[in-house]
Amino acid sequence: MxxxxxxxxxxxxxxxxxxxxxxxxxxxxxxxxxxxxxxxxxxxxxxLTDGTGxxxxxxxxxxxxxxxxxxxxxxxxxxxxxxxxxxxxxxxxxxxxxxxxxxxxxxxxxxxxxxxxxxxxxxxxxxxxxxxxxxxxxxxxxxxxxxxxxxxxxxxxxxxxxxxxxxxxxxxxxxxxxxxxxxxxxxxxxxxxxxxxxxxxxxxxxxxxxxxxxxxxxTHDDYAYNARASAEVAGVTSESVYLVSLPAGHNFPLACPGILGVLLAGGRVVMLPSPEPVRAFATIAAEGVTHTAVVPAVAGRWLERAAEHGAGQLASLRVIQVGGARLADELAYKVKPVLGATLQQVFGMAEGLLNFTRLDDPAETVCTTQGRPLSPFDEIRIVDEQDRDLPDGQAGLLLTRGPYTPRGYYRAAEHNARSFTDDGWFRTGDICLRTPEGDLVVAGRDKDMINRGGEKISAEEIENLVYQLPSVSQVAAVAMPDPLLGERVCLYVVPRAGETVTLEEIRGQMESAEVARFKFPERLVVVEELAWTKVGKIDKKALRADIADRLKAELPGGV
Structure with missing residues (x-):
């Protein structure tokens, strides 16, 4: 049992x-x-409705x-x-x-x-x-x-x-x-x-x-509150129609407010297999969708579609939530003029804390911040590496606790010791600054994670798989910038003496291991040695800067 x-x-x-x-x-x-x-x-x-009728x-x-x-x-x-x-x-x-x-x-x-x-x-x-x-x-x-x-x-x-x-x-x-x-x-x-x-x-x-x-x-208590409070801040009522086109098992489309928040408010949920713009726009028009949630890469595709073909099918859409990754400010400013819906930025985590821009916030707040905590009972701290609190306007590590942020992971005592303080603060791994008005601006991550269009990928998991290849001496997986997905997986590899390593070989290894395809690396950089920090660790910061420079050099004109 x-x-x-x-x-x-x-x-x-x-x-x-x-x-x-x-x-x-x-x-x-x-x-x-x-x-x-x-x-x-x-x-x-x-x-509830879906594409089957x-x-x-x-x-x-x-x-x-x-x-x-x-x-x-x-x-x-x-x-x-x-x-x-x-x-x-x-x-x-x-x-x-x-x-x-x-x-x-x-x-x-x-x-x-x-x-x-x-x-x-x-x-x-x-x-x-x-x-x-x-x-x-x-x-x-x-x-x-x-x-x-x-x-x-x-x-x-x-x-x-x-x-x-x-x-x-x-x-x-x-x-x-x-x-x-x-x-x-x-x-x-x-x-x-x-x-x-x-x-x-x-x-x-x-x-x-x-x-x-x-x-x-x-728990039922904390997750019901998560969903109900999110519905309130998103303006969801019994008259709302919510389109679910992101994978429904994610926290964002499930309860922020998502399926559960909309149903608890008495609204209507519309299920769609994918956020592909042509079908999504047609569904919004046919069902009178008022609210939906997308990640930045999808927002970009929707903006392109509307700019080319018009946004007439989106006439009913009142609120478009964007979360899962940082939305570029320049895209944020386009949402209302191009799509016609109010942008609501959402920054949060399945571990609890959710931040929303409010529907009546000024355009500058909506487009340049990731909002403020959902609940008046959410507590946040911005701290330095010694857990000393930092003033507003200075970027640091985000810590939180509150009525829907659990106090530990399941069957993970070692992780809990690292991720939670003795008095219950969760170390989110996000680097943020807080504005004088109380809104958060996400500046990055302090953990070794790659955020590919909202899907979080562990660099360590990828590296462990690649190390199984006998031709590989050293490997480092890092995020490389991408205008559509935000980040993609890039590998830096040092081959063993006399060996060669190809991206196709690495992808074949991962396919044999039967891991999800979104984790497959999309670029390989073969080097003689990796960058190292003074304390003997692989310098991921230097590698991320290197791949960013390589990408810039490949642009027309080298800029």
């Missing part, structure tokens, strides 16, 4: 539980219970979630057990998520791009008993991989392994997820006890800098 979650989570201090409950921040009810209450108030309002009212969505919760129990998946969710942006994702939140089953939010390496790690580390996948994603057989994981997971955890599949091609041994998430077939009613509001609701993934991502345990 899987280990109880409580054995490996860092509990909220009781003083904080009391304070956040008394202040009305924490509702004291499970998210599934809160959503059922919304559905009962207005069961005929439309809650399916439209579910709140009553239908809640009934399906309740029925699916009962069916999960019928499969032997019990309260507190974990299920890896690797589903695309579909109605099945939403129904299964809500079913888990009702039943107390804990989803582990994998991403569509994850492959064997990541999924095996997530399943083993969380001691998952099941996985939910699409049958295929383009030419990739997700279902076959899910079954192939069974032996490794069982050997490591001793747990059972169920494969739930959404699609038309359901293999023997798989559970048909569409049937599991279908309408109730008997009207006996939902008779399962609700989870405690202090239970873990789901696991989000960190943008880990050291190997595989860490698991972030979000």
């Amino acid at each position: 899987p280990t109880p979650i409580t054995e490996h989570t860092v509990p909220w201090p009781e003083a904080d539980v009391t304070r956040f409950t008394e202040e009305g921040l924490w509702a004291g009810a499970a998210i599934g219970t809160l959503l059922r209450e919304v559905a009962d108030r207005d069961p005929d309002a439309t809650a 399916l439209r579910l009212t709140y009553g239908e969505l809640a009934d399906r979630a309740d029925a699916a919760a009962v069916r999960l129990r019928g499969l032997g998946i019990a309260r507190g057990e974990r299920i890896v969710m690797q589903l695309g942006n579909s109605w099945e994702f939403v129904v299964l998520l809500l079913a888990c939140l009702r039943a107390g089953v804990v989803p582990v939010m994998a991403l569509p791009a994850h492959r064997r390496a990541e999924l095996t790690y997530l399943a083993v580390h969380s001691e998952a008993v099941a996985i939910a996948v699409p049958d295929r994603t383009k030419d990739f057989d997700n279902q076959r991989l899910a079954h192939d994981l069974a032996a490794d997971v069982r050997a490591a955890t001793g747990a059972g392994w169920r494969v739930l599949v959404a699609g038309d091609d359901i293999e023997p041994g798989s559970v048909d997820l569409r049937s599991l998430c279908g309408p109730p077939t008997d009207r006996a009613g939902f008779d399962m006890p609700s989870p405690s509001s202090r239970d873990v609701a789901l696991f989000l993934l960190s943008g880990g800098t050291t190997g595989m991502p860490k698991l972030i345990a979000r």
Whole structure:
């Protein structure tokens, strides 16, 4: 049997539980219970649509979630057990998520791009008993991989392994997820006890800098507050229509306000597989979308599309949130004039703290800062390397704690000792400055991470994979600037004497290791030696400067 979650989570201090409950921040009810209450108030309002033509009212969505919760129990998946969710942006994702939140089953939010390496790690580390996948994603057989994981997971955890599949091609041994998430077939009613509001609701993934991502345990109390408060600051109401085109398993489109925040407000969620501009614009027009969230690379593509073809299809769009990475100021200033919607910059992390520009902020604040904390109970500090507080206007390391920032990662004592102070401050790894008005400006990262279009890539993970090649003596993975994605992966490699190393060879090694393709390096620089600091560490700062200079030299005119 899987280990109880409580054995490996860092509990909220009781003083904080009391304070956040008394202040009305924490509702004291499970998210599934809160959503059922919304559905009962207005069961005929439309809650969910997707590209298949399916439209579910709140009553239908809640009934399906309740029925699916009962069916999960019928499969032997019990309260507190974990299920890896690797589903695309579909109605099945939403129904299964809500079913888990009702039943107390804990989803582990994998991403569509994850492959064997990541999924095996997530399943083993969380001691998952099941996985939910699409049958295929383009030419990739997700279902076959899910079954192939069974032996490794069982050997490591001793747990059972169920494969739930959404699609038309359901293999023997798989559970048909569409049937599991279908309408109730008997009207006996939902008779399962609700989870405690202090239970873990789901696991989000960190943008880990050291190997595989860490698991972030979000409770019903803190995550419901995260979603509800985000909906308020984004101006989401029961009249709002929210387009989900980023991968729904990310914190941003899931609860900032995302799917959960919009549903808790009684609005309508529209699921779309991708933010590709042609289809996204058409969907916004057809569904009357009022709010959506994108990363900077998508914002850039949308701006290009609107500049070339006009923004007439975006007439209903009132708010476009941009987050996941720093949005260049010059692009920020174009959003309102070109797309017609109000820009809301969002800077945050799955570990908790969220910052938003406000909808009534002046244009300069909206376009040149990443906003201020969501909650009046969020605490932030900007400190130097000795944890000494710095004055406004001076960049330093961002520390935070608050009502939706947990106090530690799951099963990660060593990471927790480094990432959290004894009095509960989380070391975010971000370098920021605070303006006199209280807004944050993101200046970079102090950790060894590459942010490719909002997907966080651990340089250490890439380096460990490349070191498996016998031709490689030394390797350093660094971020290289990119106008579309913000950053891409660049490798500096010192070959062994008499050996050669090619980018194709390295990418082949990573493909054999079955890691997500977004982690594949996109440039290789072969050098005789790496840059080193005075204390004997690889000088990543010098390497990042070097690749930036190389890119500049390749521009027309060498500038």
